[in-house]
Amino acid sequence: MHPSTPAPTERQAQAIALEDEHAAHNYHPLPVVIAEGQGAWVTDIDGRRYLDCLAAYSAVNFGHSNPVLLDAARAQLDRITLTSRAFHNDQLGPFVTELATLAGKDMVLPMNTGAEAVETAIKVSRAWGYRVKGVQDGRANIIVMAGNFHGRTTTIVSFSDDPDAREGFGPYTPGFRTVPYGDASAVAEAIDGDTVAVLVEPIQGEAGIIVPPPSFLPELRALCDERRVLMVADEIQSGLGRVGATFACDLVGVVPDLYLLGKALGGGIVPVSAVVGDRDVLGVLRPGEHGSTFGGNPLAAAVGRAVVALCATGEPQERAELLGRRLHGDLARLIGHGVREVRGAGLWAGIDIEPALATGREVCELLMERGVLAKDTRGSTIRLAPPIVVEPGDLDWAVEQLAEVLRELGER
Template identity: 70%
Template sequence: MTATTPSVDAAMSQIIAAEEEHVAHNYHPLPVVISRGEGAWVTDVEGKRYLDLLSAYSALNFGHSHPALLAAAQEQLNRLTLTSRAYHNDRLGPFAAALAALCGKDLVLPMNTGAEAVETGIKVARAWGYRVKGVAPDAATIVVAHGNFHGRTTTIVGFSDDPQAQADFGPFAPGFASVPFGDAAAIESAITDDTVAVLVEPIQGEAGVVVPPEGYLRAVREICTRRGVLLIADEIQSGLGRVGETFACDREGVVPDVYLLGKALGGGILPVSAVAADRDVLGVIRPGEHGSTFGGNPLAAAVGLRVVEMLQTGEFQRRAKLLGEHLESSLQTLIGHGVTGVRVAGLWAGVDIDPAVGTGREIAERLIGRGVLVKDTHGQTIRIAPPLVIRGTELDWAVEQLRVVLAA
């Protein structure tokens, strides 16, 4: 095995070939086949271990196979997994109450995936605009930010500025105005009498862990309050402990009108997402207007409840903050040595690779050979988002492997 080209034996090649043959090519996976995981480590089909610095885009904030989460899932698997919302189940109420309390909100609307949470937030904002604010029918608009990533449904990609997200998927839904990320004045200029919400990621993950200027979120909060529009925070990747706070909005002491949550909410076991807001906002949705067969299912609610209970202790937020500071200081030493820039928020980092040493994809492939898993984004950037259970010594080892492949 070399530092630049990971070896793939015959058995692994057969597994990859089968996937390539029978799975639609909507992803371009790195050449590793994972079969087991525990904590911050995964093992491939050949028995080789890798330190996971991706965490399934923050869905595995608590690591692989966390015993408390597995216990919650196993106990519920033996009792009841699905009823649909046609009936009540005994897990949904406790989960919703705990999550609402964590968010400081009245109500929770449970869904499955992050994109579903965003779509739900859009529908709620429009309904609120028509039924509460008094916007004329079909005139509602929502302000979004350049560089956003909120999912891949047709509505959402319609207000993306990524050509790959949009090409050949139109026509797209109207009603969105896009402005530069981090520019609060541009948001205010885009707001009209028909604007019902501002939808923003407090930190843009897919864009490369882009952190807005200090005070941006506070300014957006003030603008939304003064202009009478909802502030919707997409905390699907940034929330639930990742940035050293329960929510990325907490970094500026900002409380949005609507939280969009997902990924880590399912504990890395199953997809769970939710919209959280107060009754005067989320209460506009009436029976029959929105739903999901699996949304709020008892298995998801049992796991989600355990996730909330784990976050209530503050342990994971503290770990992310302290280890993130340690990670940032280590990554800064790479600037000028194959790295052109670093952005860090808690245990979440975007590392810009000098084109002279390779693309982000090439560096990610070389790191496989060193036992480290990361993922590239937008050509020259790699994202680092390890499980929050990782140790400081493991982070040090991972940064050293990055240093080695950059030098090579």
């Protein structure tokens, strides 16, 4: 039986107040306090259940408390969790080998968070430009896309056009040129002799699950080859099964020079990220030029190996593709009934709510009351990204709850 969720209880209100008092206000969470999770469902501190349709921005692609991933973590916890990269550990070699094989590349540079992977790729791209392409030191530029989201470090927000992430945090890091997303001709015009890379999300997540024209990534790949520029694909949200393929680039048959991975790579257990590429690119780094105390730690590597093994079967990708068709078919029927447009791939959907009806936040609050946890993004857009393990009937039920919310809003 699916839940119906009233307003927060006094117990939840107290927990929220405690967090608000002592945690910095860099997020605006929905008023629910989660205590447990299993599969696609989470339970709050009062025992109420909710269908998780965010999956921690794709970090929980394989479900909460996935037994395979927990077993891998528990086994490693009993052995050793951290050595630093000052020494070798017995999990790192197998992890980078297996991940490189999954991606069809030579080398892996392990880090922790997605933003660290992006920052690493920026450094690698610049080093490649200076040491291989022959760009004059200090002149390298990287092409980025309007509407991008790659993290919130000071360098990354320097090329963000999201005012919430950017404004008030200058001075900004130079060396980036912004072009319209999905416009290969604009990329071509922006490239010059000092361009070392094009950084792109194959599908833009935070912007509202924006899918570019089918020709965009292939044109970008050809352009990068022609102009001797690295193609860097940020697959931190889109990769590892989310879109019905191992990588979103696979949907259009494109292989970038560098894959940026994170979120799902840690199985929702530990932060794990990686830059994956061939030796002629990642090999430009020298000892001491880049690193992380926790990057490639034994616990992270053990969990990452279990994630890679799941993806190597192809089963999560196939399930996301099949359930994604079901999800998008159901959502398409809401167009004209409170929904303007639906975009996405696999189990990833951006849904534009009629602005006159409600904001995205208001819709998510009403969904929460019905037992569905979703997240708004810019404007009146909400996104759905349930764990890939979600049951078909539960997925149908979530769309039914959205339809009911929209019906009720339309009757106000």
